[in-house]
Ligand SMILES: Nc1ncnc2c1ncn2[C@@H]1O[C@H](COP(=O)(O)OP(=O)(O)OP(=O)(O)O)[C@@H](O)[C@H]1O
């Protein structure tokens with residue numbers, strides 16, 4: 110339909126305009142903190158694309174981010190704010206570490222040990238997510254509050270493990286647990302931290318979510334419950350409780366797998382900040398793509414690039430290290446602003462009746 | 466203020482919702498705007514109140530050409546509208562809502578607003594607690610609040626889009642009183658409806674729209690048949706339910722009780738047979754909804770037992786009833802019945818189910834296309850449900866009911882529908898009865914209750930009567946019972962009969 114194509118064009122134009130606006134705004138922020146903006150942008154690009162290893166590192170960030178965003182999109186569609194996502198990643202990491210620590214002293218084949226670690230991680234993430242789900246469905250506790258609480262508990266648990274039962278021989282430290290033996294590391298590309306296996310897993314998760322949400326009957330039911338649980342119950346005989354739990358469970362599995370990848374492919378041990386904040390970032394990605402699963406790939410990739418690129422920024426430009434966060438925030442807000450304006454504008458168009 | 470619309474056109478995609486409408490509304494009068502579902506009434510009024518911009522045509526207020534870019538524009542120039550599906554802010558208090566949109570600058574004057582709310586309210590007999598939350602108000606009270614707000618903001622033309630839907634008889638009386646008062650003060654009142662008796666009772670003029678065009682204009686007193694003909698192109702009449710041979714008993718309740726702060730329903734014994742229709746009569750909020758929901762497993766009764774299709778269902782949830790072949794149709798379409806943001810086609814797939822893992826888009830469209838054709842819905846398979854007119858949403862809701870249901874619970878099945886659609890809906894429902902569906906329905910339309918029920922339960926002040934065969938009642942006697950005259954709650958009726966029996970001995 111030509112009307113639809115025009116709408117899509119307008120959407121694209123608006124998105125481009127808001128990216129340009131975001132760049133201008135970030136430049137302004139940089140000028141305010143007395144850093145040369147062009148130099149800063151150059152440094153970000155250099156930090157992200159300076160060498161093949163760096164490019165590979167973008168994907169190292171992209172993989173867990175894509176996994177969590179994919180899971181979160183399911184919960185978003187079910188009308189849920191799965192704030193407990195951080196805790197779910199952490200629990201995945203904890204379960205994977207536990208299994209590997211137990212198996213490293215046995216004669217089990219490394220491949221099998223890794224597979225078991227991933228299965229355990231998926232289970233760990235799922236259990237943590239289901240806690241939020243059960244509290245919501247049977248206890249009437251809003252998932253935002255339970256999620257915040259469970260995140261806190263998860264972080265405390267990791268610290269306890271690192272400084273307690275799993276501490277390094279001698280003294281526990283913030284640097285984490287004792288690294289696993291090399292054969293229990295997820296195989297990566299030579300001299301890099303990028304694991305093709307992890308990449309494949311993330312891509313599969315992404316495609317799965319696209320298919321589920323856009324083509325499957327399950328996705329449609331999820332959306333129905335997300336839009337209006339009451340109507341889905343009365344008119345369609347759907348069980349909002351069951352679908353809510355399912356959405357949480359699948360999201361938890363994805364988050365748990367992200368945690369396992371952090372442990373087995375990136376850090377090779379459990380560290381206090383094992384989630385690297387990818388849960389929060391995933392929430393941001395989920396919000397930005399506005400329910401469209403295809404977009405989580407590029408958007409998550411963009412954030413991964415930005416994240417990596419701005420690591421060096423504070424050191425080289427001698428500005429405060431929180432600047433990277435400020436830049437990201439500026440980008441997000443100007444994007445949301447642009448989207449808001451676009452939707453208002455298109456709505457008006459539609460009402461005026463020019464959409465066709 | 467004198468309102469003049471000249472040659473107004475409005476398209477929504479392929480739909481020509483307003484096709485060159487020219488109309489004048491004189492001040493100091495109440496003007497009816499009549500038309501069947503989807504005739505374009507709401508669209509025309511939204512254009513007049515600045516929600517939509519016309520594709521073509523002009524608006525004049527007291528001879529001055531105006532054009533509105535926004536509802537606030539229109540309100541500044543004196544045109545305010547009460548919507549069919551009210552858009553309000555339920556988390557606010559009454560006072561905050563009253564002040565919303567007032568040009569009070571950054572620091573609104575609460576004291577002054579509170580006083581105005583009180584004095585304005587007193588003028589019309591609207592008693593609203595300024596500190597109550599809007600969510601706690603009934604539909605009728607929200608409407609009163611909105612009227613006061615518009616008046617406070619200086620509206621001189623007031624548009625009411627089907628305002629009598631969902632309010633109690635008393636509130637309706639008070640509303641009509643207020644409208645007459647407003648008109649006598651020189652304001653221009655436009656009253657959108659498809660209920661002829663309301664036009665007859667209230668309106669000085671009546672303009673009839675049909676398929677986006679003005680079919681004609683009449684002044685009081687009216688010839689009702691003439692208005693009906695203008696609306697539908699033919700004369701219509703509601704007929705009694707034809708005798709449907711009743712089948713086996715399929716639903717039974719014993720000693721059912723539902724009690725809460727507001728209702729005291731006790732001792733309900735009822736056996737319903739396939740094809741039977743049970744009407745629930747009573748003023749809005751007299752307890753009908755409690756009983757209906759308790760029967761459907763949506764509300765846990767205080768005591769009692771329930772059987773459905775030979776199985777005991779006491780304590781089972783609604784999903785069990787649904788799977789056994791029952792469906793509950795709620796009255797609030799967008800809140801409880803439909804999924805805003807999803808397409809017509811999605812709704813049909815969701816109710817018909819999908820065989821495979823994937824949704825077959827072709828199949829979905831075919832289903833939607835068929836529903837649109839048989840239920841005469843003005844919309845397309847990929848229309849979002851919130852873009853349908855009120856009546857069309859109701860048709861869609863009915864089209865979602867699965868074939869071969871055994872039991873239907875209906876809250877106001879024809880609310881918001883014009884007469885032709887009402888007749889048509891009942892044709893569909895009675896066809897289901899013929900195939901063995903039993904129906905419970907609540908309604909505030911006495912004719913509908915009398916014509917289509919086999920037996921009627923009357924509710925008054927949270928209590929229920931014993932079932933009364935519909936042929937023993939007429940409009941007058943039913944109306945009296947609903948008002949509490951001669952009403953006997955079922956529990957007293959039973960003790961009485963026991964007492965009388967003892968006496969006789
Ligand atoms: N926002 C919209 N987008 C697309 N189509 C619309 C929109 N609003 C109305 N329509 C279409 O325009 C036509 C007129 O609708 P309108 O709401 O004016 O009818 P109405 O006379 O108020 O009917 P009802 O008695 O059912 O409320 C209908 O066919 C409707 O589907």
Ligand SMILES: [Mg+2]
Nearest residue numbers: 507549854855
């Ligand atoms: Mg309407």
